[in-house]
Amino acid sequence: MGYWAKGARVVNVLFVCLGNICRSPTAEGVFRHLVREEGLEAQIHVDSAGTHAYHIGEAPDPRAQDEAKRRGINISALRGRQATTEDFERFDYVLAMDRENHRNLQAICPPRMAEKLSMFLDFAPHIGVREVPDPYYHGGFDGVYDMIEAAARGLLDDIRKKHL
Numbered sequence: 501m502g503y504w505a506k507g508a509r510v511v512n513v514l515f516v517c518l519g520n521i522c523r524s525p526t527a528e529g530v531f532r533h534l535v536r537e538e539g540l541e542a543q544i545h546v547d548s549a550g551t552h553a554y555h556i557g558e559a560p561d562p563r564a565q566d567e568a569k570r571r572g573i574n575i576s577a578l579r580g581r582q583a584t585t586e587d588f589e590r591f592d593y594v595l596a597m598d599r600e601n602h603r604n605l606q607a608i609c610p611p612r613m614a615e616k617l618s619m620f621l622d623f624a625p626h627i628g629v630r631e632v633p634d635p636y637y638h639g640g641f642d643g644v645y646d647m648i649e650a651a652a653r654g655l656l657d658d659i660r661k662k663h664l
Contacts, residue, residue, distance in 0.1 A: 520550030
């Protein structure tokens with residue numbers, strides 16, 4: 501699990517949604533911001549990906565960028581990529597935004613690494629739902645951001661307890 505850099509344990513986190521242009525880059529940006537605020541950049545590596553290749557190389561959806569920017573986070577430099585089997589080798593946490601993403605990730609996950617895969621909102625049980633809705637067609641980027649931020653805080657607490 502993870503790797504060691506300059507004597508310190510590094511925890512690797514991957515956020516995954518369908519196209520890697522709305523939810524997962526927002527989660528990457530929010531979580532990276534929290535990690536930076538806590539001074540943990542050397543101990544936690546963050547990335548995002550999509551289960552499908554629809555938007556490889558593309559910037560996040562402008563609406564996701566606008567909501568993140570409104571909250572003080574710049575995600576404009578992020579670029580879409582597709583999740584791979586190798587990601588299960590590289591990452592300690594592979595976090596799906598919804599059940600469909602989870603099923604697609606299970607299909608490429610080596611059985612011995614299944615414990616790395618989970619639903620992102622499991623880190624925010626107080627929300628009362630397990631899926632981050634896809635705002636691509638129906639909007640609601642502000643509510644999606646709120647859910648992501650709550651789960652990101654829960655994830656950071658979990659990593660602190662288990663790894664740091």
